[in-house]
Amino acid sequence: GEKWVRMVTAQTPTNIAVIKYWGKRDENLILPVNDSISVTLDPAHLCTTTTVAVSPSFDQDRMWLNGKEVSLAGARYQNCLREIRARACDVEDEEKGVKIAKKDWENLHVHIASYNNFPTAAGLASSAAGFACLVFSLAKLMNAKEDNSDLSAIARQGSGSACRSLFGGFVKWIMGEAKDGRDSRAVQLVDEKHWDELVIIIAVVSSRQKETSSTSGMQDSVNTSLLLEHRAKEIVPKRIVRMEEALKTKDFGSFTELTCADSNQFHATCLDTSPPIFYMNDTSHRLISCVEKWNRSEATPQVAYTFDAGPNAVLIARNRKAAAQLMQKLLFYFPPNSDADLDNYVIGDKSILK
Ligand code: PMV
Known part of the structure; x- marks a missing residue:
C-alpha cells in the first residue's frame, strides 16, 4: 500500500477574558448571550502544541493529549472534525510525493498529538488553546482556504473561548445573530504590539x-x-x-x-x-x-x-x-x-x- 504521511504542527496560546463570556443561547452550536473581549497570552508561558498527521495507513481518527490517548467521540470534537473536513481542498506536496484530491479526505483518517506547556490539571483555560490549535492545524493539513475569523467560528464549536485564541493581542468574540452561528466569530481589536507595556x-x-x-x-x-x-x-x-x-x-x-x-x-x-x-x-x-x-x-x-x-x-x-x-x-x-x-x-x- 501507499506509505506516505503528511504532518503539520501548530502552536496556539491561551486567552483570558477581560469582558467575560458566561451563558449560551444555543448549547450545541455554542452561541453566547453576549459579546466578550480577551487578551491572548505569550505562547512561551501558556500554550498548546498540536501535530496532526494524515496517512492512508491510518484506519481511524485518534488523538493523544499529553501522551495519553483520549476519545474523539464527543460532539465537540466531532463537530470540529466534520466542519474542517467539509472545507478540505486538494493537496499537492511534490517534495514529499504526496497528492491528495479533495474527495479523498472523506476516507482519510487523522492522528492528533497535543501537548500543553502548562499543568492541564491547574484549572487554567486549557480548552481554549487546545481547540484553537486543533482547528488551525487541521485546516492547514487539509489545505482549507478559510481565514482565521472563519476558523474561529469552527473552534467556537469545540469550546466557546477557543474562538478568541485564533488571534494575538486583544480579541472580540462577536455573539452574532444568525441561527446557524456563522456570524458568531472572533475579530482582532488590536494586535500584540499595540499595548506591549502590559x-x-x-x-x-x-x-x-x-x-x-x-x-x-x-x-x-x-x-x-x-x-x-x-x-x-x-x-x-x-x-x-x-x-x-x-x-x-x-x-x-x-x-x-x-x-x-x-x-x-x-x-x-x-x-x-x-x-x-x-x-x-x-x-x-x-x-x-x-x-x-x-x-x-x-x-x-x-x-x-x-x-x-x-x-x-x-x-x-x-x-x-x-x-x-x-x-x-x-x-x-x-x-x-x-x-x-x-x-x-x-x-x-x-x-x-x-
Ligand atoms: O469556553 P469555556 O466553556 O471554557 O468557558 C469560558 C468561560 C470563562 O473562562 C469563565 C469566561 C471567558 O470568557 O473565557
Missing part, C-alpha cells in the same frame, strides 16, 4: 481541578440567575464599547475599572445561580482586597485583576515596574504553602525581578 502574571492559587465545569455552570446560570439576563442585555454591551475605546487609547485606568468590575460581576452571577457556584477562594479574595487597596493608594491604578472558572488570579500590570512591585511586595507573601516555590506559583516573565 505585563500579565498568573498566580496559581490552587492547582486543584475546578468543581463546576464551565458548561454546567453556565447552564445553571442561564436557567436560574436573574442577574445574568440583566448583565447580558444591559451591562455588557456598554462595557464592550468602553473597553474597545480603552484598548484603542491605551487608557489603563479605564481598562482596569472595566476588567475588575466585569470579573466581579461574573463571579456575582455565579453566586446568583442556584445552586450557587463558588470559583474564588479566600486567597483570591485577599488578593483582590490588596490590589484594590494598592490601586487606590496611587494616583492611577497599577494592576488589573480577573478570575475565570477557578481561584487562580490573572494580574495585568500597567508596565514592568508595576509588575516587579506586584511580585516583590504582594505575590511573594501569598503562596498557599509557606514552602511553595515562587517559580511554580507565578506564571509569567520572572526576569522583571532581576
Whole structure:
C-alpha cells in the first residue's frame, strides 16, 4: 500500500477574558448571550502544541493529549472534525510525493498529538488553546482556504473561548445573530504590539481541578440567575464599547475599572445561580482586597485583576515596574504553602525581578 504521511504542527496560546463570556443561547452550536473581549497570552508561558498527521495507513481518527490517548467521540470534537473536513481542498506536496484530491479526505483518517506547556490539571483555560490549535492545524493539513475569523467560528464549536485564541493581542468574540452561528466569530481589536507595556502574571492559587465545569455552570446560570439576563442585555454591551475605546487609547485606568468590575460581576452571577457556584477562594479574595487597596493608594491604578472558572488570579500590570512591585511586595507573601516555590506559583516573565 501507499506509505506516505503528511504532518503539520501548530502552536496556539491561551486567552483570558477581560469582558467575560458566561451563558449560551444555543448549547450545541455554542452561541453566547453576549459579546466578550480577551487578551491572548505569550505562547512561551501558556500554550498548546498540536501535530496532526494524515496517512492512508491510518484506519481511524485518534488523538493523544499529553501522551495519553483520549476519545474523539464527543460532539465537540466531532463537530470540529466534520466542519474542517467539509472545507478540505486538494493537496499537492511534490517534495514529499504526496497528492491528495479533495474527495479523498472523506476516507482519510487523522492522528492528533497535543501537548500543553502548562499543568492541564491547574484549572487554567486549557480548552481554549487546545481547540484553537486543533482547528488551525487541521485546516492547514487539509489545505482549507478559510481565514482565521472563519476558523474561529469552527473552534467556537469545540469550546466557546477557543474562538478568541485564533488571534494575538486583544480579541472580540462577536455573539452574532444568525441561527446557524456563522456570524458568531472572533475579530482582532488590536494586535500584540499595540499595548506591549502590559505585563500579565498568573498566580496559581490552587492547582486543584475546578468543581463546576464551565458548561454546567453556565447552564445553571442561564436557567436560574436573574442577574445574568440583566448583565447580558444591559451591562455588557456598554462595557464592550468602553473597553474597545480603552484598548484603542491605551487608557489603563479605564481598562482596569472595566476588567475588575466585569470579573466581579461574573463571579456575582455565579453566586446568583442556584445552586450557587463558588470559583474564588479566600486567597483570591485577599488578593483582590490588596490590589484594590494598592490601586487606590496611587494616583492611577497599577494592576488589573480577573478570575475565570477557578481561584487562580490573572494580574495585568500597567508596565514592568508595576509588575516587579506586584511580585516583590504582594505575590511573594501569598503562596498557599509557606514552602511553595515562587517559580511554580507565578506564571509569567520572572526576569522583571532581576
Ligand atoms: O469556553 P469555556 O466553556 O471554557 O468557558 C469560558 C468561560 C470563562 O473562562 C469563565 C469566561 C471567558 O470568557 O473565557
